[in-house]
Amino acid sequence: MARIEFKGVSKTYPDGTRAIVDLNLVVEDGELLCLLGPSGCGKSSTIRVLAGLETVSDGMILADNNRIDHLPPQARDCAMIFENYALYPHLTAFENIAMPLRARRLPASEIKARVTKIARILRMEHLMGRRPSRLSGGEKQRVGIGRALVREPAMFLMDEPLGHLEAYLRVELRAEIRKLQERLGITTIYVTHDQEEAAAIADRIVVMSAGRLQQVGSFLDLFDRPVNRFVAEFVGEPPMVFLPVERTNADSIAVKGVRIPLSEPLRAALRATQDRELILGIRPNDFSLGPPVRDHLNGTVTLVQPQGDHAIVAVSTPAGPATAIVPSDRRPAPGATIGLTFAGERLHLFDSAARALNKGEGGG
Amino acid sequence: MEASRTDYFSLGEPKPDSMKLAVERRRATWLLIAPAFAVLLGLNLFPIVYALYISCHYWMLARPQPPRFAGLSNYQELFFDARFRNSVLVSLKFIVLAVGIEMLLGFGLAFVFNTRLRGMATLRKLTLLPSLVMPLVVGLVWFYMFNENFGIVNWFWVMLGGTRVPFLTQGALALLSIVATDVWQWTPFVMLVFFAALQALPEYVYEAARIDGLSGSQIFFRVTLPLLRPAILIVLIIRAVDALRSLELVFMMTKGGPAGDTEVLPWYLYTTGFMSLDLGYAAAMAVLMLALVTILSQLFVRLLESREVTP
Amino acid sequence: MTVGLVRNKDLKAGVRRSAAAWPIGTLRYLVAAIFTGFCLFPLYVILTTALKTETAIFAWPPVWNFRPTLQSFYNALFVFGGRSAISYLINSVIISAVSTFLAVVLGAMAAYGFARFSFAGKRHLAFWILSTRFAPPVAFIVPIYLMVQKAGMLDSHIALILIYTAMNLSLVIWILRGFFSEIPIEIEEAALVDGYSRLQIFWRVALPLVRPGIVSTAILSAIFSWNEFLYAMVLTQSKAATLPVYLAGFSNSMGLAWGEYMAVGTMAVLPILVFTFALQKHLVRGLTFGAVK
Numbered sequence: 001m002a003r004i005e006f007k008g009v010s011k012t013y014p015d016g017t018r019a020i021v022d023l024n025l026v027v028e029d030g031e032l033l034c035l036l037g038p039s040g041c042g043k044s045s046t047i048r049v050l051a052g053l054e055t056v057s058d059g060m061i062l063a064d065n066n067r068i069d070h071l072p073p074q075a076r077d078c079a080m081i082f083e084n085y086a087l088y089p090h091l092t093a094f095e096n097i098a099m100p101l102r103a104r105r106l107p108a109s110e111i112k113a114r115v116t117k118i119a120r121i122l123r124m125e126h127l128m129g130r131r132p133s134r135l136s137g138g139e140k141q142r143v144g145i146g147r148a149l150v151r152e153p154a155m156f157l158m159d160e161p162l163g164h165l166e167a168y169l170r171v172e173l174r175a176e177i178r179k180l181q182e183r184l185g186i187t188t189i190y191v192t193h194d195q196e197e198a199a200a201i202a203d204r205i206v207v208m209s210a211g212r213l214q215q216v217g218s219f220l221d222l223f224d225r226p227v228n229r230f231v232a233e234f235v236g237e238p239p240m241v242f243l244p245v246e247r248t249n250a251d252s253i254a255v256k257g258v259r260i261p262l263s264e265p266l267r268a269a270l271r272a273t274q275d276r277e278l279i280l281g282i283r284p285n286d287f288s289l290g291p292p293v294r295d296h297l298n299g300t301v302t303l304v305q306p307q308g309d310h311a312i313v314a315v316s317t318p319a320g321p322a323t324a325i326v327p328s329d330r331r332p333a334p335g336a337t338i339g340l341t342f343a344g345e346r347l348h349l350f351d352s353a354a355r356a357l358n359k360g361e362g363g364g
Numbered sequence: 365m366e367a368s369r370t371d372y373f374s375l376g377e378p379k380p381d382s383m384k385l386a387v388e389r390r391r392a393t394w395l396l397i398a399p400a401f402a403v404l405l406g407l408n409l410f411p412i413v414y415a416l417y418i419s420c421h422y423w424m425l426a427r428p429q430p431p432r433f434a435g436l437s438n439y440q441e442l443f444f445d446a447r448f449r450n451s452v453l454v455s456l457k458f459i460v461l462a463v464g465i466e467m468l469l470g471f472g473l474a475f476v477f478n479t480r481l482r483g484m485a486t487l488r489k490l491t492l493l494p495s496l497v498m499p500l501v502v503g504l505v506w507f508y509m510f511n512e513n514f515g516i517v518n519w520f521w522v523m524l525g526g527t528r529v530p531f532l533t534q535g536a537l538a539l540l541s542i543v544a545t546d547v548w549q550w551t552p553f554v555m556l557v558f559f560a561a562l563q564a565l566p567e568y569v570y571e572a573a574r575i576d577g578l579s580g581s582q583i584f585f586r587v588t589l590p591l592l593r594p595a596i597l598i599v600l601i602i603r604a605v606d607a608l609r610s611l612e613l614v615f616m617m618t619k620g621g622p623a624g625d626t627e628v629l630p631w632y633l634y635t636t637g638f639m640s641l642d643l644g645y646a647a648a649m650a651v652l653m654l655a656l657v658t659i660l661s662q663l664f665v666r667l668l669e670s671r672e673v674t675p
Numbered sequence: 676m677t678v679g680l681v682r683n684k685d686l687k688a689g690v691r692r693s694a695a696a697w698p699i700g701t702l703r704y705l706v707a708a709i710f711t712g713f714c715l716f717p718l719y720v721i722l723t724t725a726l727k728t729e730t731a732i733f734a735w736p737p738v739w740n741f742r743p744t745l746q747s748f749y750n751a752l753f754v755f756g757g758r759s760a761i762s763y764l765i766n767s768v769i770i771s772a773v774s775t776f777l778a779v780v781l782g783a784m785a786a787y788g789f790a791r792f793s794f795a796g797k798r799h800l801a802f803w804i805l806s807t808r809f810a811p812p813v814a815f816i817v818p819i820y821l822m823v824q825k826a827g828m829l830d831s832h833i834a835l836i837l838i839y840t841a842m843n844l845s846l847v848i849w850i851l852r853g854f855f856s857e858i859p860i861e862i863e864e865a866a867l868v869d870g871y872s873r874l875q876i877f878w879r880v881a882l883p884l885v886r887p888g889i890v891s892t893a894i895l896s897a898i899f900s901w902n903e904f905l906y907a908m909v910l911t912q913s914k915a916a917t918l919p920v921y922l923a924g925f926s927n928s929m930g931l932a933w934g935e936y937m938a939v940g941t942m943a944v945l946p947i948l949v950f951t952f953a954l955q956k957h958l959v960r961g962l963t964f965g966a967v968k
Contacts, residue, residue, distance in 0.1 A: 052575075
């Protein structure tokens with residue numbers, strides 16, 4: 001159990017790549033925190049720096065208020081699960097799981113007891129005698145999980161552990177991981193590029209881009225109150241629709257001449273800025289489609305993708321392309337002219353620096 | 365686990381043409397492999413059989429009588445031949461000493477070179493030269509360097525405070541000198557193989573080991589060494605067989621002397637066959653040698669097979 | 676004092692990064708330099724002895740600074756007791772070149788056959804071919820000498836060429852088989868669909884793609900043929916005798932003609948030096964038969 005703190009952590013590689021830039025983050029004791037972001041955003045670097053596999057260029061890392069960034073991996077009480085399993089190819093599953101215990105020179109009987117216990121929890125007793133080359137991907141990752149569990153460490157670090165597994169296995173294993181983590185209450189940092197995965201298991205999510213922390217919060221926080229355009233676009237599938245708007249007044253905007261109704265908090269936020277280059281953001285599920293109405297936002301349907309109980313509709317509007325999600329029985333025909341309506345409270349506005357205008361509700 | 369497709373056998377060939385294609389495929393296979401197979405059949409398999417045949421005869425090239433069938437009496441004679449026993453013993457000593465030192469030195473040096481420091485790659489490439497140079501020339505130059513009267517080795521020895529030593533003509537020293545020459549020639553090869561094996565070790569396994577809490581020496585003995593085992597065995601067999609059959613150094617430097625102290629099995633075989641011209645006896649030795657080499661090469665082949673299974 | 680660029684990923688294979696990295700770096704350079712020097716020193720001796728005068732060669736203590744002379748080279752190549760080294764040199768070149776050519780051609784064909792086709796007994800055949808690499812020449816010369824003698828081919832180029840081809844086939848086949856296996860089979864399947872025959876595919880599609888393998892096995896085969904001594908000595912006399920045979924005659928010269936023999940030794944060794952640097956990349960793969968990549 002550990003409370004982890006990153007204070008001003010930066011990591012620049014010898015070739016000049018700035019993988020982490022001024023990271024300040026607190027990971028609460030016992031929580032499952034996801035690092036979410038596209039490839040190259042620094043999430044893997046963050047976890048490696050925490051593990052001790054890379055050194056910190058600047059700043060420091062604390063575990064329970066003790067500084068650990070100068071310690072080698074062996075001295076930090078963390079266990080890691082790798083994307084490519086990183087199992088010892090020449091050892092059986094049993095020996096793989098036992099290795100951390102052998103490193104600490106525990107007596108053989110205790111090693112045997114603890115490894116068998118883990119094997120039972122993970123339902124893998126029948127696989128203990130096999131080498132990694134004879135295990136499937138899912139089984140290999142289970143061994144990796146076992147190797148991490150057997151140590152009862154202060155923190156779990158997981159670097160895209162399910163990346164190489166098939167879809168159904170991913171769903172199954174992530175649920176197992178979450179259950180285990182809840183039961184053991186070990187602080188866990190989980191790296192992934194899959195927001196659905198993050199949404200499913202994380203207590204809190206950290207969105208990263210280009211080495212910087214963009215926003216930290218629960219999935220709903222990120223979904224409803226994205227703090228900038230990157231988070232707004234990255235979180236939520238299909239992604240948010242962005243339309244350029246003109247500012248018609250201190251507190252009103254229009255899209256290609258069509259006045260957009262704004263909620264009061266948004267109008268207040270708008271009054272607070274002088275910015276004239278603004279972007280409107282709307283989530284596909286916040287659109288309603290209906291017959292075209294004058295002086296409203298209308299467009300032509302370009303593509304309809306049925307997805308079972310709902311359909312994804314691509315619409316071409318004078319202001320740009322848009323995507324909407326509608327119930328299957330209400331879907332329009334391709335080529336039809338339709339009108340788009342949306343509720344004022346569900347809108348997001350972004351200024352010229354791509355920051356979201358603060359609507360002042362809840363926190364952020 | 366998917367099997368990788370590398371041969372046509374798994375190709376789904378269209379039905380109507382399948383007969384024609386199968387015939388064409390068989391023809392192609394035969395045409396491609398037959399020439400090489402023929403050469404090896406004639407120059408490898410047949411000589412072995414022929415050697416067996418010769419070994420069962422009294423066959424002296426120097427005498428006017430034709431070869432005479434002798435059953436297994438050549439082998440019988442070998443069994444009681446003290447000089448043969450000595451040659452086997454000398455060969456054994458040579459192999460154990462030379463290959464042993466090469467393996468240890470080569471192994472250690474591989475770690476020294478296992479780094480990306482600037483210039484090390486060039487140095488490493490330069491070290492390979494001894495292993496590629498004509499062995500006869502190696503014998504020539506070390507014969508020069510070990511010379512009692514003007515040899516450079518003696519010069520070093522005297523500088524270190526000793527007196528001039530007849531390296532190549534004094535008892536046990538002669539064999540040690542040959543061993544030293546062989547070590548000079550083949551340690552780079554061993555080092556290179558271990559170096560390549562080290563480079564091929566997966567980095568992620570070491571990351572996992574460090575996270576698991578293994579200390580440096582634990583990592584070496586529990587991870588590095590076991591993962592290097594296939595390479596160690598492969599190099600061991602290659603060197604052992606090559607040391608067993610090497611002749612050039614003895615030929616150039618000691619000619620089996622002094623008094624049989626460096627008479628390795630190949631030398632005894634060679635002198636029996638081409639100086640004493642006793643072909644039958646030499647053939648018997650050859651057959652025994654071939655038997656030994658066959659066993660070792662089978663081990664090697666089995667090793668290669670198992671390597672393909674380990675990830 | 677910086678001795679070189681030490682990067683994070685430098686110390687592979689589990690060697691821990693210690694706080695004081697520079698003493699280890701210096702130590703590495705020291706050991707590496709000493710070892711490399713030790714490896715190269717005898718080669719230096721060959722060259723310098725070839726360039727020394729006779730008095731310098733026999734001098735005690737050994738002479739390090741001397742006035743070089745090409746007398747030994749001249750003697751060995753043109754004069755020496757009726758045994759000029761030139762014909763030996765030429766024979767070595769011819770025999771190495773032709774046997775390498777044959778080994779590569781026959782070997783590539785067979786390697787492709789092994790890589791792409793299956794047939795009964797393939798595994799056993801392949802392993803038998805691999806095991807011929809270990810054939811001890813000293814055990815084979817007894818039957819082979821008789822065979823060559825009965826065929827009337829003693830002291831002929833063709834005998835050595837064929838024997839060296841057989842000697843190198845194992846290496847060529849085993850290495851090229853690996854290279855051929857690495858070609859994605861889809862490329863050849865596409866050619867099949869386009870109507871090419873299997874042999875045409877071998878010649879036009881597969882072979883060009885394994886050029887690096889061909890180059891390295893050719894160079895290795897050439898080196899092995901060039902260096903080979905026992906078969907050459909037993910089976911040739913004067914017409915087809917190669918450089919090693921000339922060098923073997925050193926003992927007959929009563930151990931006095933050091934300069935001339937070192938000169939020939941230099942000539943025997945020089946081509947190797949040239950080719951080694953071209954070879955580096957696939958060398959280990961070649962020398963261990965693909966067991967270690």
